[in-house]
Amino acid sequence: MARFIDELKRSHRCGELRLDHVGQEVVLFGWVHTYRDLGGCVFIDLRDREGITQVVFEPQVNADTHKVADTLRKEWVIGVRGKVRDRGTMRNPKMDTGDIEVTGVELMIFNQSPTPPFEIEDDPRTNEELRLQYRFLDLRRPRVQKLFKLRHNVAQATRRYFDEHGFLEIETPMIVKYTPGGARNFIVPSRLHAGQFYALAESPQLYKQMLMVSGFDRYFQIVKCFRDEDLRIDRQPEFTQIDVEMSFINQDDLFGMIEGLMVNIFKAGLGVDLTERYPGGKFPRLDFYEAMEKYGSDKPDLRFALEHTDLTAITVEHEGGGIPFFGDVAQKFKNGEYRLDLPEAIIKALVIPASAGFSRADVDAFETVVKQNGGKGLARAKVAPDGTWTQSPFKKWATDAYREAVNAQTGAQPGDTILFQVGPEARVHVIMANLRVHIAKKMGLIPETGSGGDWNLSWVVAPPIFEREEDGGWAAAHHAFTRPYDEDLDLIENDPGKVRCYRYDLVLNGFEIGGGSIRLHDPEVQARVFNTLGLDGEEAERLFGFLLKALRYGAPPHGGIALGLDRIAMLLGETNSIRDVVSFPKTQKATDLLTDCPDPVSDDQLADVHIRTVIPKKD
């Protein structure tokens, strides 16, 4: 019978003890955070997931215990029995438990530890590669443990909220049929069916729609999803969605339900009351086209303005305004090669106010951002007191009329600098959107990372249902089962690019934290959508037959959304990396440095699943 664990049970967590506990005998378990050996007495900061308590070992209390305490080193795991004592004049106001200490009477060393490769401290001075190799140590950092507690609180608030609103949590398969389109799937070979494959679910999308047909009415699930795509700072190959679907609702009903969820999540995660900022808990809605025009992004950060100005129309009007390259573009619009309503190329501007106080060199540096986003360069013009342009490649070209028109359109004042981008629409938008955020950070309008205490939520609504493919055909901008706006139905055949749909994204401080749609349950409209996509009935049947069949058997009107739990935890946790809120994350090349994965498997294992590998040779 071991003395500690079997007889002496943990009485408190480290971080819990206060002046109220003075005089009590306590038993604490934890890791040695630091030790300070003063010769006569030994101080230990003992750490568990709830905090740190100072334990002092003195020879006059127990000479044997003191002798053992003398050998303790960082990250050893110990148990301590002792008495809580008021520190009196020696209190430490920097510690939550700084008013008290525990005098160690009895001590047990459960396990020693080698010197850790980096120190367990909040400020991670060590590079991430090493921290991921020792993720079990990295996770001991108090700040990281707080993030996981936050994530837990968000998840629990979600479950409570949906339960209270009559939702059922239903699990759906992860090993699923491969369906084309969208993200690349991880594939899973079948042992029982030679040469055939499952896919790992990229989302429960199709299943949750079938659950609506089944009559479950309100469904949610906190569920892992898998996508075999390249990673970013806010993307992991496996990630967690709060997946939701509802029947007999419209877009407003769905928004109301999710707004309520977000209010609960913020309350549980941060203690923040969103209804103070958004009376009635309603988030503003931003039209997709307006978002693209003003911010070049379908997930704009609305904590600051710095809006873009589209100069395409006035440039065409001024036939390029005397600027050679603009003239070429304007000509293509004139002769009908480009269309203003579906532009191949656009010209956009962004005004940096004089008050930003940027030097010429500062503005030069913005060109790096442009190039990083695939742009060629960054033309600019500083507005002189008389309205003319200086520091500009356009200085000698631009006609007075064009210059004045641009100044007026952008609202640029003397001292301001106008930045220009011209090129394919999507490229210009990416460049200008990233430039806008970059400049806002440099101007101090938003912090480099984190919210700055500013939680700006909005819905981005009414995007087009179709987007043009390179071959001139049409593809589903999101998925083929999104309900178009009734008033746009006539355009499905005539002008597909203009058909808006009930698709929506929830955006928080420039991050898409969720997206969904009202589903198309009318078979007649569905057929027309397929037709525009170039899918005949047979082809559609082959690809989505199981869903189409289900929808024929009495599908209720329904719609839903999926929220990114990782991203929500990341943002509420004021960290800029999704890896900080994933317990065992993958690197940017999708490897796990801790377990060294992926890994080759044996020929026997491959034979079991009827697979032969072909490794590409490098030349």
Add this chain to the structure above:
RNA sequence: GCGGUGGUAGUUAAGUUGGUUAUAACGCCGGCCUGUCACGCCGGAGGCCGCGGGUUCGAGUCCCGUCCACCGCGCCA
């Protein structure tokens, strides 16, 4: 697939025009110390300069290749 940044003691970094034995701080080890809490003081150990080629009398430094990590573009309905 493409572009950018980085890789030097356990860790974080410095390292000049290519030139003697590659520095510092923290950590680690040993000693002293009964009120520390970034404890202090004294002493010590610790290096395949990511890896492989090349140039050179001589390479951490220059050139070529390669690997790893990070950031972005493409991609992610």
